[in-house]
Amino acid sequence: MRRIHLTTVIARTLAAATVLTVTAACGAQSDKASGAPAADQKPAAAAPSSQTTSPTADTANDNRPNGVSGAEAAPAGSTTAARPAPKILMAAGTQGAQVKELQARLAQVGWFDDTPTGTYGSVTSAAVKGFQSKRGLPTTGSADTATWQRLAAMTTKPTPQELAGQAVNKPKTKLDKRCMTGRVLCISKTTRTLNWVVNGKVQSSMDVRFGSQYTPTREGTFKVFLKSRNHVSSIYHTPMPYAMFFSGGQAVHYSSDFAKRGYAGASHGCVNVRDKAKLAKLFDQVRVNDKVVVYW
Incomplete structure (x- = not known):
């Protein structure tokens, strides 16, 4: 009788110890953006160091140069040596x-807003x-060789005026085919x-900037569902004049920060x-x- 009692006690103890609770939660981020920059924002949880970051749409569409960083070593057992880092120009x-x-070439693709000075500063x-x-x-x-080659391929030789x-001789925008009928913010x-x-004819054009890699502007086809002339962000408490909402909290709106700092900042989407x-x-x-229509 004593042996049976001990066996029962051990079995009950093991059963009580094998309890596992898993909790998961996932929800859409509210993206009511402001003119404030989001470049320094960090995601809620950093990805493990072993995880590979997925390329952005811009990266995926580019033809990457063959040069790689000198820190990228060849796989173990490989007879191919790591390529040297691109030369800094x-x-x-x-x-x-x-x-x-x-500087003039960067201006052509919207990355430099000042007058070219010939001095490489901050x-x-x-x-x-x-x-x-x-x-x-x-x-x-x-500006290394890989950067210069990519920039040169995307731009033209600057004129004396540039x-x-x-x-600024900006590349001509190729309208997406979804923009060719009706009334469209392309x-x-x-x-x-x-x-x-x-109806396929451009009425006006203007410079825009988008969200950072942590708060990206969504791509696709949408509709304006709300207009708010003097809107103020309920999340960031900053003005969003002339807001035209098209996807959740994402809207086209005026940004005083963009007017002041150009592409040095970013929106929250x-x-x-x-x-x-x-x-x-x-x-x-x-x-x-x-x-x-938001597209690459």
Whole structure:
């Protein structure tokens, strides 16, 4: 009888010890963006160091250069040596005509808003970093051979007017086919341009910027479901004038931060416009249920 009693006690103890509770929660992020920059925001939980980050749409569409970072070692047992890091052509403190050309070319793709000076300072470093990050290049802020080759392939040789800061030869936006019928806010992430298109004809264009990698602006086809002339973000408590909402809390709206700092900042997911007068005019023309297309 004693042996049976001990066996029963052990079995009950083991059963009580094998209790496992798993809790998971997932929900859509509220993306009511403000003009405040989101570049320094961090995700709620950092990914494990062994996890590979998925490429952004911009990275996926680019033809990456063959050069890789010198830190990328060849696999174990491989007879192929790691390729050397790209040669640095320009970095903080560099001066000269090539720096001025770099600045003018960055202006063509919307990454440099100042007059080219020929001096590689903090503004130029930030512009190069942004360009590198969007294209899957090592984000160093220095213009190496891989960065220069990618930028040169996307731009044209600057004119004297561009080098003097009097003009910017931005690449022409290729309208998505979804923008060719009806009334459409046609928004290109490649050229960072918003075109107001009616029946296939561009009525007006303006510069825009988008969310950071942590709060990306959604891509796809949407409709304007709410207009709010003097909107204030309920999350960030910042003004969002001339807001036209198209996806949850994401909207096209004026950003004083974009007007002041250019592409050095980012939104929390909204489409920021820096020309207030142009957007005010557009706001009066756009109707609820007009189409919005966000694409690369």
